[in-house]
Amino acid sequence: SDNVSIENAIMIMNNSKNPLLIDPQLQGNQWLKKFYKNSNFTVYKAELKVKEKSKDSKINEKGGRVIDPAQVQLESIEKDISDGNLALLENCTEEIDSVYSPIIGQNIYNDGLDNRMNFNGKPISYSDKFKMFFTTKLSNPHYPPEFYIKLNIINFTVTINGKHYCIDLQMREANERGQWVGPMHREEIEAIIPDDMLDEICAVMEGWTI
Numbered sequence: 001s002d003n004v005s006i007e008n009a010i011m012i013m014n015n016s017k018n019p020l021l022i023d024p025q026l027q028g029n030q031w032l033k034k035f036y037k038n039s040n041f042t043v044y045k046a047e048l049k050v051k052e053k054s055k056d057s058k059i060n061e062k063g064g065r066v067i068d069p070a071q072v073q074l075e076s077i078e079k080d081i082s083d084g085n086l087a088l089l090e091n092c093t094e095e096i097d098s099v100y101s102p103i104i105g106q107n108i109y110n111d112g113l114d115n116r117m118n119f120n121g122k123p124i125s126y127s128d129k130f131k132m133f134f135t136t137k138l139s140n141p142h143y144p145p146e147f148y149i150k151l152n153i154i155n156f157t158v159t160i161n162g163k164h165y166c167i168d169l170q171m172r173e174a175n176e177r178g179q180w181v182g183p184m185h186r187e188e189i190e191a192i193i194p195d196d197m198l199d200e201i202c203a204v205m206e207g208w209t210i
Contacts, residue, residue: 009035017152018103018132020092024139028156032088032133040085046092046134048073050099074099074120077132081117084129092136094143103132105150 009031012019021028033043048070080087081103089100096104102119108126109116117126139157147153 011152011154012133015152017150018106018134019152019154020134020136020143020147021154021156022138022141023135023156024137025157026137028154029088029090029135031156032135036086040080040083041088042076042080042085043088043090044073044077046089046096049097050074078120078122078124080132081119081130082125082127084127086130087132088135089132090135092134094136094138094141096134100132104134104147 021032023029033041050070051068077087079085089096099120101107102117107117111123115126115128116123118124134151143153
C-alpha cells in the first residue's frame with residue numbers, strides 16, 4: 001500500500017475542518033467517490049456560479065423563468081447542510097466562489113433552538129454531520145493565508161507508490177468483475193502510464209475487456 005495515501009486518508013477522517021485536496025492526478029477525487037459511494041454523498045461542480053437576476057431573464061416553454069443550474073446546486077447543498085450529508089465540490093480554482101465562505105469558515109451559530117449557518121443568503125439548520133470536500137486539479141495553487149487556517153489542506157499529488165496502489169486497486173476490481181487483466185504484467189502497465197497521469201490508469205484499465 002502507499003503510505004502517503006494512507007496518511008492522507010487519516011488526515012481527512014480525523015480532522016474537524018473541511019478538507020481541500022490538491023489533486024492534479026484526481027487520485028483523491030477518485031478515492032473519495034469510491035469510499036463514500038454507499039453514503040449520502042453528492043458531487044458538485046465549482047464552475048457552476050449563480051447568474052445575476054435580471055428582469056430580462058428568458059422565459060421557458062412553461063412560462064416560468066429559466067432554471068439556473070447553479071441555484072439548483074446551491075439549494076441541494078442547503079439540504080445537505082441541514083440533513084448532515086457529505087458533499088464534494090470538485091474542479092476548484094484559486095478563487096472559490098464566496099457563497100461557500102460560510103462552509104469554509106464553518107460559520108455556525110446557535111439561535112437558542114438550533115445550530116444554524118447563513119448560506120446562500122438565508123439562515124438554515126446546520127447538522128454537525130455535514131462535511132464538504134473541496135478538490136482542485138491545480139498542482140501548485142496559491143490560496144489566501146486564511147484558507148490554511150480554516151481548511152484542512154492535503155496534497156494528494158501521486159507518488160510512484162501511489163501509482164502502484166492505484167494499479168493494484170484497479171486490477172482487483174477487474175478481477176472481481178470477472179475480467180481478465182492480462183496478458184500485461186505490472187511492469188508493462190507501468191511502462192505505458194506516465195507518473196503524472198494517474199487518471200490514465202483508470203482509462204486504460206476500464207478499456208480492457210473479458
